[in-house]
Amino acid sequence: MTSINAVQRLAGQAASSNGGQPTRTRFWIVAMLFLVTSINYGDRATLSIAGPSMAHDMELGSVGMGYVFSAFSWAYVLGQIPGGWLLDRFGSRRVYFWSIFTWSGFTLLQGFIGNVGDLSTAIVMLFLLRFMVGLAEAPSFPGNSRIVTAWFPAQERGTAASIFNSAQYFATVIFSPVMAWLVHAMGWQHVFFFMGGVGLIVSFVWLKVIHSPADHPRINAAELRYIEAGGGLVHLDQGAARSASQRINFDHVRQLLRSRMMVGIYLAQYCINALSYFFITWFPVYLVKQRGMSIMEAGFLASIPAICGFAGGVLGGMISDALLRRSGSLTFARKMPIIGGMLLSMVMVLCNYTDSQILVVTFMALAFFGKGVGALGWAVMADVAPREISGLSGGLFNMFGNLSGIVTPIVIGYIVAGSGSFNGALIYVVVHAFIAAAAYLLMVGKIERIQLASGLKG
Structure with missing residues (x-):
């Protein structure tokens, strides 16, 4: 690995030889990733906000809504490997543009479901549109990781990855109130019109902002050399163009699955996402059913962990990059925040031993903060993915991680139904946090x- 001092020397040499300091185009790139990922999660949340009013108008029961909710996760998981392969074959800029444009179009179309006269047809169409949103979004996070790999040197990669990953929390805080107001003031259809329309506009902004480092019109030679000296794969999309004839090579997948390092990373990501899906799906229900809060109280208090998760997510990347600059050890710099964050998230089990609502929210906020600090999986993927298949590798990683989105809500539902309490559910989630820490520590x-x-290079 190139030492941090060597990178700094090379950056200085690059600046001197080119008559100025390196540009900072890479920061505009990560800002664009943050914006697009916020819209990504806003589109995922449309149904949870519009769902109650939509279900009433369409006479859709809880079982039917459950199937509609599941459509996104199934498609998202199934699309990971094909989506990653498309990124490697055609490059991040082009594939990601069509991903944003397509998922936004399918989001907008959901606003017309209420005009379908036959209820059974409307439900089937809604399921299919949600399925297509999940499928179209599949390249998004592998694309984020691939772009960070190309645009950022190792000593800045943790912060860059944590910024786009923390957009999931930011989206909850920003878009949920807007969508709730739209439902109240204008009707549930306008949630889909608004989010879909915003996404379509941003997809064309994407084409203006995003280029590969070697092709970007606003980057200077000093910044390009600085990125490359630090391990950034600045010619990654040029490699994708040269390999455009490749098919999906499952020997590549088998090689990744034979790596103990990769299996440990996949296991940890599955477990980390178990915490995410608990907060996304069951946390407000927990506050109402077990803690006796009103819907309004639960809606407000559920945003507090999201804010803490956002803060922890950005801080985790900054801590990791600071450790890398000081120690020069990539392994130490990535593992320490992940292990420490997961151990901190285990404090949520203390909720089983208190009746204080203030303490419950405090423990949950600390847990989500810890989860944010430890959510460095995408930074790790940017560090370890083979350069020939960085998109495919990210897709496989995201596939394993999001299997938790299918399993966790269902298992917690069975635990609560069987015991009449969330105590076992919190233990279930805490065990996953412990396994994630152990995977990075031992595997x-x-x-x-x-x-x-x-x-195996195809």
């Missing part, structure tokens, strides 16, 4: 970029 080993075996 992952040294964090380094995987080199494909010479016979």
Whole structure:
């Protein structure tokens, strides 16, 4: 690995030889990733906000809504490997543009469901549109990781990845109140019109802002050399263009699955996402059913962990990059925030031993803050993914992580139904946090970029 001092020397040499300091175009790139990822999560949340009014108008029961909710996760998981392969074949800029444009179009179309006269047809169409949103969004996070890999040196990669990953919390805080107002003032259809329309506009902004480092009109040679000296794969999309004839090579997938480091990373991401899906799906219900809060109280208080998660997410990346600059050890710099964050998130189990609503919210906020600090999986992927298949590798990683979105809500539902309490559910989530920390501590080993075996490069 290139040492941090060597990178700094090379950056200084680049600035001197080019008559100025490196530009900071890469910061505009990560700002664009943050904006697009916020819209991504806003579109995911449309149904949860519009759902109650929509269900009433369409006479859709809880079972039917459950199936509609599940459509996104099934498609999102199924689309990960094909989505990652498309990124490697055609490049991040082009594939991601069509991803944003397509998922936004399908989001907007959901606003017309109320005009379908036959209820059964409307439900089927809603399910299919949600399925297509999930499928179209599949390349998004592998694309984020791929772009960060190309645009950022190792000593800035943790912060960059944590910024786009923290957009999931930011979206909850920003878009949920707007969508709730639209439902109240104008009707549930306008939630889909608004979010879909915003996404369509932003997809064209994407084409203006995003280019590969080697092709960007606003980058200077000093910044390009600085990124490359720090391990940024500045020619990544040029490699994608040269390999445009490749098919999905499942030997590549098998090689990743034979790596103990990668298996540990996949296991940890599955467990980390169990915490995310608990907060997304069951946390407000927990506050109402077990803690006796009103819907209004639960809606307000549920935003507090989201804000703490956002703060923890950005801080985790900054801590990781600071550790890398000081120690020069990528393994130490990535593992410490993940392990520490997961251990902190285990404080949520203390909610089982108090009746104080203030303490419950405090413990949950600390837990989500810890989860944010430890959510460095995408930074790790940017560090370890083979350069030939960075998109496919990210897709496989995201597939394993989001299997938790299918399993966790269902298992918690059974636990609560069987016991009549959320105590077992909190233990279930805490065990996952412990396993995530143990996976990085005991399984992952040294964090380094995987080199494909010479016979497997396609």
